[in-house]
Amino acid sequence: MKTPPYLVIKNDLLARIQSGDLKEGDRVPSETQLVAQYNVSRMTAGRALIELMNEHVLIRTQGSGTFVAPPKFNSTLVEIRSIGDEIRERGHVHSSKVITLRHLTGEGWLTDEMSLNPKSTVLFSRILHFENEIPIQVEMRWVNPGLAPGYLEQDFTRITPSQYLMQVAPLQKVDYRIEASLPGVGVAHDLQIGNYEPCLLLHRRTWSQGRVASVVELWHPGARYQFSGQF
Amino acid sequence: MKTPPYLVIKNDLLARIQSGDLKEGDRVPSETQLVAQYNVSRMTAGRALIELMNEHVLIRTQGSGTFVAPPKFNSTLVEIRSIGDEIRERGHVHSSKVITLRHLTGEGWLTDEMSLNPKSTVLFSRILHFENEIPIQVEMRWVNPGLAPGYLEQDFTRITPSQYLMQVAPLQKVDYRIEASLPGVGVAHDLQIGNYEPCLLLHRRTWSQGRVASVVELWHPGARYQFSGQF
DNA sequence: GAGTGGTCTAGACCACAAT
DNA sequence: TTGTGGTCTAGACCACTCC
Numbered sequence A, B: 001m002k003t004p005p006y007l008v009i010k011n012d013l014l015a016r017i018q019s020g021d022l023k024e025g026d027r028v029p030s031e032t033q034l035v036a037q038y039n040v041s042r043m044t045a046g047r048a049l050i051e052l053m054n055e056h057v058l059i060r061t062q063g064s065g066t067f068v069a070p071p072k073f074n075s076t077l078v079e080i081r082s083i084g085d086e087i088r089e090r091g092h093v094h095s096s097k098v099i100t101l102r103h104l105t106g107e108g109w110l111t112d113e114m115s116l117n118p119k120s121t122v123l124f125s126r127i128l129h130f131e132n133e134i135p136i137q138v139e140m141r142w143v144n145p146g147l148a149p150g151y152l153e154q155d156f157t158r159i160t161p162s163q164y165l166m167q168v169a170p171l172q173k174v175d176y177r178i179e180a181s182l183p184g185v186g187v188a189h190d191l192q193i194g195n196y197e198p199c200l201l202l203h204r205r206t207w208s209q210g211r212v213a214s215v216v217e218l219w220h221p222g223a224r225y226q227f228s229g230q231f
Numbered sequence C: 001g002a003g004t005g006g007t008c009t010a011g012a013c014c015a016c017a018a019t
Numbered sequence D: 001t002t003g004t005g006g007t008c009t010a011g012a013c014c015a016c017t018c019c
Helices: A005-018 A031-038 A042-054 A083-089 A108-113 A161-168 A185-191 B005-018 B031-038 B042-054 B083-089 B108-113 B161-168 B185-191
Strands: A058-061 A065-068 A094-104 A122-131 A134-143 A173-181 A199-208 A211-221 A227-230 B058-061 B065-068 B094-104 B122-131 B134-143 B173-181 B199-208 B211-221 B227-230
Touching: A005 A031, A005 A042, A031 A042, A042 A058, A042 B042, A083 A094, A083 A122, A083 A134, A134 A161, A134 A185, A161 A211, A173 B173, A173 B199, A185 A211, A199 B173, B005 B031, B005 B042, B031 B042, B042 B058, B083 B094, B083 B122, B083 B134, B134 B161, B134 B185, B161 B211, B185 B211
Parallel strands: none
Antiparallel strands: A058 A065, A094 A122, A122 A134, A134 A211, A173 A199, A173 B227, A199 A211, A227 B173, B058 B065, B094 B122, B122 B134, B134 B211, B173 B199, B199 B211
């Protein structure tokens, strides 16, 4: 059950990056340094760095060194990223308004989806996000109180629920569906669109520590929002 | 500019898999066999196999051997897969109807998107796909004639355009957008839905040999179709 | 027991970057 | 010139599977 050295090195480096000890662009110990530090051969140290490079965590340049890779590669599509970051990356201004933030009980479909006791309460938030003052997303989120007990105490105009949850419950698995759907009256009102304007709806569940951490519905006006990516 | 041996081995194996020489579940040459065949050390042969395993192309089992991995895990979302395969995997019946199949000229936006000479002609197809006799997708596709000259001669009720293109122009890069949008009258008619029913639209470009191979718009009735996945 | 993968070492040669 | 990454070899020990 011993962890092989190359994995120890990988995990150590990942931990240092996640903890913020090593930031984007920072220089990472060279193979030679790792050889001395971990008492391994150069092949072993190299393997750790090469694999992290293949996973887009590090960038290596011959003759120069190894560095922490830029942001988060938008590998695919439904990358878990904060809507705030996304908007700021487009050079626009993000703002948000908390519409609802409270407990819910007796939501059968939900406790079911979260594999919780049917009587347990769930934390709920409904937040409206703006891009340059224009409503761009209604975020309805149900959160497992066992994994994020402090959820209702957050100031979600300063940090997005997504960012907060990533901190307290590092995600482990995700599933999602994307649909085109008509908004309910509430959503249409929030987004300031007509009742018959199509919306792009992302439904997503995230797992942490083997349990469902949160269920979220993201509603976007079809006319103003799209998912995109490449691979 | 010499390709390193571990890459030669990787590419050879990938080619054999893509060509169908090695199929899902087939046993792949062992490290020892590769050592003899390519005249390399075991570390080098191993590296090729390990990297292909990390890329989910192969599966290795200690004591047993190395095998071609099951289909293609729906890594993310907008996997390039044939709608036919997708429907069959659900245990349903796929059928399709070719509505249009012809040349087009003078489509400025398109030659632009394909980086072609504005006057060159483009191959076009419009195909309606059914799942259990119910219309589920309108596929409008524009194809670069330089990369798939025989496109108009195919029988697209037997092979999907996607499958055909994968054969003649192995893809290299993809980008896509997903939108929620109202169908045009033609699309609404084909899908047998109302003019105000939201549609899920996937817009995708594929590259091959450094050029745009095809541009496609896939229209789906929002009520009957969704994208899904996990990671 | 024979074959296979999982991992490691100690040394080597090369290409490239920074100085 | 020095340090870094890119890659390779020849051998080794172990754990596992299959027969």
